[in-house]
Each structure stands twice: as C-alpha cells, then as structure tokens.
Amino acid sequence: MADNREFTYRRLHSLLGVIPVGLFLVQHLVVNHFATKGEEAFNGAAHFMESLPFRYVLETVIIFLPLLFHAIYGLYIAFTAKNNVGRFGFFRNWMFFMQRISGVVTLVFIAWHVWETRIAAALGAEVNFQMMEEILANPLMLGFYIVGVVSTIFHFANGLWSFCVSWGIAVSPRSQQIVTYVTMGIFFALSIVGIRAILAFV
Numbered sequence: 001m002a003d004n005r006e007f008t009y010r011r012l013h014s015l016l017g018v019i020p021v022g023l024f025l026v027q028h029l030v031v032n033h034f035a036t037k038g039e040e041a042f043n044g045a046a047h048f049m050e051s052l053p054f055r056y057v058l059e060t061v062i063i064f065l066p067l068l069f070h071a072i073y074g075l076y077i078a079f080t081a082k083n084n085v086g087r088f089g090f091f092r093n094w095m096f097f098m099q100r101i102s103g104v105v106t107l108v109f110i111a112w113h114v115w116e117t118r119i120a121a122a123l124g125a126e127v128n129f130q131m132m133e134e135i136l137a138n139p140l141m142l143g144f145y146i147v148g149v150v151s152t153i154f155h156f157a158n159g160l161w162s163f164c165v166s167w168g169i170a171v172s173p174r175s176q177q178i179v180t181y182v183t184m185g186i187f188f189a190l191s192i193v194g195i196r197a198i199l200a201f202v
C-alpha cells in the first residue's frame with residue numbers, strides 16, 4: 001500500500017517536471033529572449049503574459065502548485081534516494097548525481113528570482129526591462145543568474161532523459177543513448193537562449 005503511494009507520488013513528480021513545469025520553463029525562456037530585440041519588444045511580451053485572462057488561476061494551477069509539489073518531493077528524493085551504482089554506467093551515475101545537485105541549486109535560484117520579481121510585483125513594483133537591467137548591473141547577481149538559469153535548464157534537459165526511461169519511452173540501451181544526445185542538444189540550445197536573454201539586459 002505504502003509502496004503504491006510512493007509509486008504514484010514518483011510518477012506525479014516525474015510528470016509535473018515536464019508538464020506543466022518544463023513547458024512553462026521553455027515558454028518563459030522564449031518570452032525572455034525578446035530582450036535581445038530591445039526594451040520595447042521585451043516589455044510588450046512580458047505585458048502580454050501579464051494580461052492573459054484568469055492570470056492568477058493560471059499561475060497557481062499551471063506554475064505554483066505543480067512546482068511546489070515537484071520541489072518539495074524533489075528535496076525528499078534528493079536527500080533519501082540511493083544512488084544506483086552498477087545499474088548504469090559511469091556517465092549515467094554522474095548525471096543522476098548532477099540531477100539532484102541541479103535540483104537544489106534550481107530551488108535556491110527560483111526562490112530568489114520569484115521573490116525579486118513576482119512577489120515584488122505583487123507588492124507594487126513594475127517588472128520590466130529596466131528592473132532586470134538594474135538587477136543584472138550587479139556582477140554578483142549576473143553570475144548568480146547565469147548559474148541559476150543554466151542549472152535549471154540542465155535539470156530540465158537531463159530530467160527529460162530519466163522521464164523517457166521511467167515512462168518506458170526509451171527502453172533499449174541504443175534508444176537511451178539517442179535520448180542522451182537529444183537531451184544534451186536541448187540543454188545546449190536552451191542554454192544559448194537563456195544566456196543571450198540575460199546578456200541582453202547588461
């Protein structure tokens with residue numbers, strides 16, 4: 001019974017990491033990338049997202065609650081799960097370890113980023129190009145944002161690999177190898193999108 005519950009939580013954790021949290025991450029990176037086209041383009045894209053109908057319901061149901069569950073259960077997994085040494089090769093064991101490390105780094109980054117932007121907005125600040133420009137003018141913050149964004153993207157891309165394995169999408173060693181290449185490609189492509197957006201504010 002307890003095993004069943006644990007299995008369901010693991011599956012839910014895995015699914016929520018991709019849908020909706022992973023999809024939201026990709027959408028967020030694409031909107032931020034408008035910063036490379038200038039201040040007006042970024043503010044236009046950001047304000048469009050803010051003006052969506054049922055914004056608070058969407059934010060709560062699509063982002064906040066799934067992320068909260070994934071993060072809390074993710075911390076539990078990160079600090080209790082046994083490493084599967086022997087089941088996979090050296091490279092996969094490292095990726096398994098990095099998945100946990102990047103999850104914790106991502107949590108710290110997201111908590112800070114949400115505080116500085118979304119909560120600040122709820123308290124009356126305007127989230128726009130100028131706000132990000134001011135935040136990223138501090139070299140320490142610039143470094144923190146680059147590490148945080150790359151860590152989040154790595155966590156998502158590498159997570160797609162274990163998602164494909166645990167949902168039976170990549171079963172044979174050959175298909176798992178191909179998915180490794182595809183997900184690492186996703187990691188590099190999204191990292192370029194994320195870093196370009198950050199540097200556009202500097």
Ligand code: HEM
Nearest residue numbers: 014017018021022071074075078103104107156159162163
């Ligand atoms: C934008 C934020 C995040 C995204 C897009 C994301 C996405 C993912 C994905 C797609 C997976 C793979 C699921 C699977 O193995 O089937 C995953 C796994 C994992 N995530 Fe996240 N995640 C995020 C934030 C976090 C946070 C804040 C934590 C907190 C520590 C966390 C901890 C974990 C852990 C420990 C795993 C491994 C689960 C396992 O091996 O069974 N994640 N994540």
